[in-house]
Amino acid sequence: MWPGSTHDVAHERRFDPHPLRFTSPLFNGSHQYQRVAFEADLAAIEGNQGCFRFTGADCTNPPAGAQFYPIFTTASSLSVGLVGETNNDIGGGCAWQFGGAFNPGTTNTFGGTSTTEFGMLIPLVYPRPGGPSIRFNDYRRVLDNNPCPQASAAGEQN
Numbered sequence: 655m656w657p658g659s660t661h662d663v664a665h666e667r668r669f670d671p672h673p674l675r676f677t678s679p680l681f682n683g684s685h686q687y688q689r690v691a692f693e694a695d696l697a698a699i700e701g702n703q704g705c706f707r708f709t710g711a712d713c714t715n716p717p718a719g720a721q722f723y724p725i726f727t728t729a730s731s732l733s734v735g736l737v738g739e740t741n742n743d744i745g746g747g748c749a750w751q752f753g754g755a756f757n758p759g760t761t762n763t764f765g766g767t768s769t770t771e772f773g774m775l776i777p778l779v780y781p782r783p784g785g786p787s788i789r790f791n792d793y794r795r796v797l798d799n800n801p802c803p804q805a806s807a808a809g810e811q812n
Contacts, residue, residue: 673753675732678804686803691796692726692764694772698791710775710790716768723768727751727760728802735759747805762801771795 680686697705697713705713716723729735732749735758751757755766764771773795780787 673729673751673757675729675749675751677732677747677749678800678802680804687800689797690800690802691794692771692773693792693794694768695792696723696768696772697775697793698789707789707791710777713775713790715772715775715793722754724753725755725766725768725771726764727753727755727757728762729757729759730761731759748802750802768793 678687678690694715696715696717697707697710700713700717701707703714703718705711707713727750729749729751731747734749748761751760755763772793774793775790776792776794777788778791780789
C-alpha cells in the first residue's frame with residue numbers, strides 16, 4: 655500500500671506512515687529549475703498487456719487493471735502531516751511527495767490521477783543505422799513553471 659493511496663490515513667499509517675518526500679533539485683548548487691515535467695514509461699512496461707508501442711494503440715494510463723498508480727504531489731514542507739511530528743517544520747517552503755493524492759498536508763495533486771499527471775502518450779524517435787525508429791514508450795506532461803521551488807532559493811529569479 656502506498657501512503658496517500660486512500661482516504662483512510664489511520665489504516666495506511668499501520669503499514670507505512672510516511673510518503674517519500676524531497677525538495678526540488680538545484681543545478682550548479684543554487685539555481686532553481688524554471689519548469690518541471692512529469693514522465694512515466696508506462697507504455698514501455700505495458701507490452702505484455704496489449705500496448706502496441708509502434709503505434710501507441712491500446713496503451714493505457716494507468717495500466718490496464720491497475721487499482722492504483724503512484725503520482726507526485728506537493729506539501730508545504732518535508733514534515734507537515736507526518737506521524738509524531740510537531741510544528742518543527744523541516745525544510746519549510748515546499749516538498750515533493752511520491753505516493754497517492756491523499757497524504758495529510760498535500761497542497762497540490764496536479765489532477766490527482768496518473769492520467770492527468772503524466773499526460774499524453776508521446777512518440778520518441780530513436781536513431782538507428784537504417785533510419786530512425788519511432789516508439790510510443792512514455793507519457794509526458796510539461797508544466798510551464800516549477801510549482802515547488804526549494805525554500806533556500808525560492809526568491810531567486812533565474
